[in-house]
Structure formats: C-alpha cells, structure tokens
Amino acid sequence: MTSPDAIAAAVERLATAQVTRVPCAAVRDLIGTDDLPAAYAVQQGLVQARIAGGAGVVGRKIGATSEAVQKQLGVDQPDFGYLLSDMDVSDGAVEGAAPISMRTLVQPRVEAEVAFVLARDIDVPESEITLELVRDAVEVALPALEIVDSRIGDWDIEFTDTVADNASSGLFVVGRDGRPLTGDGAIEPRDVVMSLTINDEERSAGNGAACLGDPLEALRWLAVQAARFGDPLRAGHLILSGALGPFVPFAPGDRVTASISGFAPLTVSFTE
Numbered sequence: 001m002t003s004p005d006a007i008a009a010a011v012e013r014l015a016t017a018q019v020t021r022v023p024c025a026a027v028r029d030l031i032g033t034d035d036l037p038a039a040y041a042v043q044q045g046l047v048q049a050r051i052a053g054g055a056g057v058v059g060r061k062i063g064a065t066s067e068a069v070q071k072q073l074g075v076d077q078p079d080f081g082y083l084l085s086d087m088d089v090s091d092g093a094v095e096g097a098a099p100i101s102m103r104t105l106v107q108p109r110v111e112a113e114v115a116f117v118l119a120r121d122i123d124v125p126e127s128e129i130t131l132e133l134v135r136d137a138v139e140v141a142l143p144a145l146e147i148v149d150s151r152i153g154d155w156d157i158e159f160t161d162t163v164a165d166n167a168s169s170g171l172f173v174v175g176r177d178g179r180p181l182t183g184d185g186a187i188e189p190r191d192v193v194m195s196l197t198i199n200d201e202e203r204s205a206g207n208g209a210a211c212l213g214d215p216l217e218a219l220r221w222l223a224v225q226a227a228r229f230g231d232p233l234r235a236g237h238l239i240l241s242g243a244l245g246p247f248v249p250f251a252p253g254d255r256v257t258a259s260i261s262g263f264a265p266l267t268v269s270f271t272e
Contacts, residue, residue: 001035001038002031002032002041006030006031006038007030007031007038007041007045009030010027011042011045011049013025013030014042014046014152015049017106017151017152018106018151021104021105023151023152023153024151024152024153025152026153026156026157026158027152027161031160033158033159033160035160038164039160039163039164040163042163042164043081043165046166047082047084047166050084051084055085055086055087056084057082057083058083058085058088058237059083059237059239060080060081060083060222060226060237060240061081061082061146061167061169061172061242062078062079062218062221062222062239062241062242063078063079063080063081063242064078064162064242065210065211065218065241065243066210066211066212066244066246067210068246069111069243069247072247073155073168075157075159076159077159078212078218078221078242079159079163079167080225081163081166082166082169083169083172083238087169087170087171087172088171088172089172089173090172090173090174092268092269093145093173093174093175097268098271099269099271100171100173100268100269100270100271101271101272102252102270102271103272104170105149105170105171106150106151107150107154108147108148108149108170108171108250109148109247109248109249110145110147110148110249110250111145111148111196111204111243111245111247111248112143112144112145112194112196112204112206112243112244112245112258112266113146113194113211113215113240113241113243113244114141114142114189114192114208114211114215114244114260115142115172115174115240115241116138116139116215116219116239116241117139117140117178117236117238117239118137118233118234118235118236118237118239119138119235120137121137121232121233121234121235122134122226122232122233123227123232123234124227125227126227126228129223129224130220131216131217134223138216139178139180140180141178141179141181141187141189141215142176142177142179142263143174143175143177143258143260143263143264143265144172144174144175144258144266145173145256145258145266145268146170146171146172146243147170147171147173148168148169148170148247149171150162151165152165174238174266177264179262187261187263189241190208190213190214191208191209192208192260192261193205193206193207193260193261194206194208194244194245194260194261196248196256196257196259197257197259198248198255198256199254200257203248204246204248206243206244206245206246207244208244210244211242211244215242216241218241218242219239251270252270252271252272253269253270253271254269254270255267255268255269256268256269256270
C-alpha cells in the first residue's frame with residue numbers, strides 16, 4: 001500500500017510542474033503502477049488544492065475511451081478526472097473572440113469529443129446505472145474540444161501516472177448549440193462523425209462508436225466509477241465523454257476546428 005508521504009510527494013511533484021510549466025518525472029516511482037486508489041488519491045490532492053485556490057468543480061472528463069488514444073498513451077482502460085472552472089475557455093469559441101492563451105499548458109494536445117450536460121443527479125446504486133438511466137439524465141449534448149496536457153516529461157506515462165495527473169487534463173471548450181437526445185433536433189451520440197482540422201488540414205478523424213462503442217456507454221461507465229468513489233454525478237455537471245479520434249499536437253498561432261455531425265463547427269485559435 002502506498003504511504004501518505006508518497007502520495008503527498010506525488011501531489012507536490014505534479015503541482016510544481018503545473019506552476020512552473022517545467023515537465024517532471026513520472027510519479028509511478030512513488031505510487032507504483034497498480035495502486036489505483038493511490039493514483040486517485042494523488043488526483044484528489046491536486047483537485048482539492050485547486051479548489052482551495054478558488055476553482056470550482058463543474059464536471060468530469062473521461063479519458064482513454066478510444067482505442068486510438070489508448071495506443072497513444074500506452075494504456076488499456078479508461079480513466080476519469082475532474083473539470084474545474086478555471087479550465088473552461090469556451091468563450092474562445094465565440095466569433096471574434098481573442099485567441100486562447102497557452103500560458104498554463106505544458107505539453108498540450110487537442111482532441112474532439114461529445115460532451116453532455118446533466119439534467120439530474122445520477123445518485124443510485126451501481127446496479128441501477130443503466131444506459132437508459134444515463135440517457136434519461138442528459139439534458140443536452142454539445143460539441144467539445146479538450147486540450148489534454150501532461151505535466152510528466154515527454155508524455156512518458158503509465159496508467160497510474162495519467163490518473164494521478166487528473167487524467168492528463170488541461171483546458172476545455174464546449175459549443176453553445178446543445179442538442180437533445182430525443183425529440184426535435186435530436187442526435188444519436190454513437191452515430192456522429194468527427195473531423196478535426198488544424199489550419200484547415202485534417203489531423204484527426206473518428207466517430208461516436210470509437211468512444212467505448214457509444215459516448216453514452218462512456219457516461220454510464222463514469223457514473224458507475226463515481227458511485228464507487230462516493231462522489232456521484234450531479235445535475236448541471238458537464239461531462240466530456242472521451243475522444244472520438246487520436247489527439248494531436250498544436251502550437252501558438254494554430255486555428256483548430258472540430259466538425260462533429262449534428263453540431264455547428266467549433267473553432268478556436270491559440271496564442272502563447
């Protein structure tokens with residue numbers, strides 16, 4: 001079992017890398033490669049420090065849901081992290097908006113995905129969390145860009161490293177044209193098709209089925225994990241359900257567009 005001192009040391013290592021923007025060594029030397037409770041304890045330490053600094057929890061993200069991203073990261077299962085208010089740069093997608101600053105990022109990559117806003121809590125026993133239940137809990141689906149990041153040098157990570165590092169979170173952008181899952185204008189998340197371009201050149205492509213077979217299945221998986229951790233998903237939470245294709249690097253000055261069928265294109269640009 002990982003000691004509290006080792007968990008604290010991992011939190012300090014990752015937090016320092018975030019503040020200085022200097023990549024650090026992986027934390028698996030402190031928490032091992034199999035101790036998931038320790039990895040999530042490190043994640044909680046980082047999240048609680050951000051909350052103490054004034055950020056608020058606005059939702060969750062699911063990571064490593066697609067086979068393409070699992071291969072990129074060298075992992076074989078999904079994980080989750082927390083979305084905080086200071087990670088939300090969605091105003092950068094408004095027409096005429098200033099470019100998004102990269103000043104808090106270390107080694108960013110970008111991916112496109114479907115996001116969900118929850119209309120109600122998912123706070124029931126794990127055995128009751130079905131695909132139908134989570135679908136019914138969704139208020140709207142939104143197009144999203146996640147700017148993933150790693151505080152660990154050269155993205156040299158194993159599964160406990162990315163879990164500890166808040167599931168390699170950075171920033172996120174969501175569109176404003178929410179679509180329901182039933183009724184007029186509805187979309188079916190597993191059927192969407194995605195193209196991500198940088199400066200008008202396609203750099204990533206995929207579809208809804210690439211995300212654990214269905215972005216709603218990813219949401220169901222997350223709801224189960226949240227229940228197990230005693231921190232259920234709540235009404236109003238934003239959920240990033242996971243990449244629909246490989247993530248790709250970008251640089252200051254780049255213009256990134258996610259085109260996800262059923263939604264208006266989502267475009268942002270970046271500056272140092």
